[in-house]
Amino acid sequence: MRLKDKIAVITGGGSGIGKSAAEMFAAEGAYVCILERDENSGKAVEENIRKNGGKARFLQLDIADRAQVFDVFGMIARESGRIDVLYNNASVFWGTKDTDLEQLDLDIFEQILRINLFGTAYCTKAALPLMKEKGGSIIMTASSCGVIGVPGCDSYTSSKGAVISLTRSLAVEYGPYGIRTNCIAPAAIHTPMIYESDLNKATFDEQKFLTSGTPLRRWGTAEDIARIALFLASDDASYMNGAIVVADGGITVS
Amino acid sequence: MGNFELNGKTAVVTGAGQGLGKAFARALAEAGAEVFVMARNIERLKKTAEELAAATGSRVYAQALDITSEESIEKACRSVVEKSGKIDILINNAALGRSDAELQNETLETWNQIMNTNLTGTFLMMKHVGKVMIEQGGGKIINLASMTGMVAVRNPSVGAYDVSKAGIACLTRIMAGAWSRYHITVNSISPGYYMTDINRAYVKDHPEFYEDSLKQIPLQKWGKEEDIGNIAVFLASSASDYMTGANIVTDGGYTVW
Numbered sequence: 001m002r003l004k005d006k007i008a009v010i011t012g013g014g015s016g017i018g019k020s021a022a023e024m025f026a027a028e029g030a031y032v033c034i035l036e037r038d039e040n041s042g043k044a045v046e047e048n049i050r051k052n053g054g055k056a057r058f059l060q061l062d063i064a065d066r067a068q069v070f071d072v073f074g075m076i077a078r079e080s081g082r083i084d085v086l087y088n089n090a091s092v093f094w095g096t097k098d099t100d101l102e103q104l105d106l107d108i109f110e111q112i113l114r115i116n117l118f119g120t121a122y123c124t125k126a127a128l129p130l131m132k133e134k135g136g137s138i139i140m141t142a143s144s145c146g147v148i149g150v151p152g153c154d155s156y157t158s159s160k161g162a163v164i165s166l167t168r169s170l171a172v173e174y175g176p177y178g179i180r181t182n183c184i185a186p187a188a189i190h191t192p193m194i195y196e197s198d199l200n201k202a203t204f205d206e207q208k209f210l211t212s213g214t215p216l217r218r219w220g221t222a223e224d225i226a227r228i229a230l231f232l233a234s235d236d237a238s239y240m241n242g243a244i245v246v247a248d249g250g251i252t253v254s
Numbered sequence: 255m256g257n258f259e260l261n262g263k264t265a266v267v268t269g270a271g272q273g274l275g276k277a278f279a280r281a282l283a284e285a286g287a288e289v290f291v292m293a294r295n296i297e298r299l300k301k302t303a304e305e306l307a308a309a310t311g312s313r314v315y316a317q318a319l320d321i322t323s324e325e326s327i328e329k330a331c332r333s334v335v336e337k338s339g340k341i342d343i344l345i346n347n348a349a350l351g352r353s354d355a356e357l358q359n360e361t362l363e364t365w366n367q368i369m370n371t372n373l374t375g376t377f378l379m380m381k382h383v384g385k386v387m388i389e390q391g392g393g394k395i396i397n398l399a400s401m402t403g404m405v406a407v408r409n410p411s412v413g414a415y416d417v418s419k420a421g422i423a424c425l426t427r428i429m430a431g432a433w434s435r436y437h438i439t440v441n442s443i444s445p446g447y448y449m450t451d452i453n454r455a456y457v458k459d460h461p462e463f464y465e466d467s468l469k470q471i472p473l474q475k476w477g478k479e480e481d482i483g484n485i486a487v488f489l490a491s492s493a494s495d496y497m498t499g500a501n502i503v504t505d506g507g508y509t510v511w
Contacts, residue, residue, distance in 0.1 A: 002257075024257070171507045175472025186496075215434030220496040227257055227493035236258070236484035239446070239477035242510030246500045253499030254431040 002234040004029035007080045011063055011123055012090025014041030016191030020226035021087055026054030028230060030085065033076055035061040063090050063119030073126035083130040085233045087139045088123055091116040095196050098153045109155045116159030121166065128174065135178025137233045140167045144187035144248045164244055171242030180241040182232045187248035190219035215250030258491045261286035264338040265490065268321060268379060269348030271298045273450040274482055278345050281483025282490060283310035287343065290334050292319035321348050321375030331382045340390050343490040344383045346376045346397045351452065352415040365414045372418035380429060384438065392437030396489045399423040399442040401505040408466060423501055430499030439498040441489050446505025448477040472507035
């Protein structure tokens with residue numbers, strides 16, 4: 001039990017990597033607060049965890065809604081008194097609307113930044129006072145798009161690069177409180193989110209992408225990333241702070 | 255739960271007689287792997303193997319190894335394959351430490367010795383264990399780089415060690431790309447300051463160095479030797495299956511700013 005009696009908050013916990021992490025963290029002994037915009041999926045994950053003997057609670061949240069974020073974290077503060085693990089997992093990739101800067105609708109740019117960057121910052125700001133006393137682990141979610149230049153999704157890349165920068169400054173600022181802030185930079189993970197992106201494009205050649213674009217020649221799974229998050233959440237990573245953990249099947253090395 | 259289990263795996267750890275290498279070997283054995291601990295000093299190594307086997311209940315074998323000798327490396331690899339038939343995990347940890355000299359006073363002999371051991375030794379281990387892994391259809395290689403290969407640390411005696419570690423990180427990335435087609439993942443760990451026996455002795459003699467280092471480390475402490483092993487277990491386990499070419503920095507935040 002790596003997270004016995006830890007209070008873990010996971011944003012976007014209703015599907016994909018977030019769902020997998022919520023179930024895994026609960027199985028490792030954590031009380032999991034599933035923050036999710038979609039009520040049905042959030043409730044389903046909560047039920048599934050409870051059915052398996054774990055402790056979880058679903059709280060509906062759109063992380064881009066500042067007031068709602070502070071309400072929800074206020075509720076967690078009243079009920080649990082602290083947070084040990086904050087996994088900032090929620091983000092969007094709007095492959096059909098996001099594009100290169102010249103063609104990009106700036107309203108789309110602002111919406112994506114508001115979710116991916118602002119939402120992450122809001123949740124972290126709301127969580128920090130609940131973590132400072134005992135310390136804890138904050139896990140951010142960037143992307144290989146935040147590490148290398150990826151064309152055609154400039155809102156997404158901007159938001160993910162900014163999340164990496166925020167990871168680093170938080171690591172310096174809150175390390176002295178025993179709060180470790182690290183970031184996972186995944187790519188090519190087969191979750192519902194990729195259907196909003198490349199797979200929907202008529203020009204996308206999956207076979208070519210996997211054989212020549214991805215050194216390990218397969219899609220990553222939600223579990224692949226959730227287990228890395230578990231590692232970072234636990235004491236296994238007790239001296240890691242400010243690290244960017246790239247998990248992309250080797251895409252960024254080649 | 256089995257998230258980070260290594261049951262049934264065969265692992266090789268170089269430089270395993272003491273320090274971080276021993277911590278890696280212990281953690282792998284605790285996670286269920288059969289471990290071949292390797293180093294030059296066979297007497298100390300035998301004690302380490304006995305100690306770890308007794309503590310963990312896993313099979314731990316001592317194997318003499320000089321990583322500056324290709325012949326010694328080939329012999330060690332053969333010995334593992336004869337006993338276990340495979341090598342699933344390689345931890346390239348053996349290395350010489352930093353020289354005390356500043357670069358302008360460093361001898362060519364010391365420079366070459368450090369590069370030969372640290373960088374060339376890692377290459378040779380990867381070459382020969384790599385052959386075994388390619389043959390068997392995959393494996394996991396974990397190389398020890400260092401934060402001192404990433405930034406100029408405050409200690410002025412800079413030179414071959416740091417360059418050798420940067421070279422190891424580079425070799426890691428390159429081979430991650432090249433060997434992915436053989437299902438071999440290659441990742442590195444870049445530790446910051448850990449309180450090993452050697453470092454404990456150094457800090458005792460240089461308390462001002464220790465105090466100064468804490469100002470640069472947001473977590474305001476040095477890493478504990480017994481806490482680094484789990485990083486190797488993570489990288490050796492299926493939990494890191496989608497990672498290759500990654501450099502896991504564990505330095506309390508030293509290099510972040």
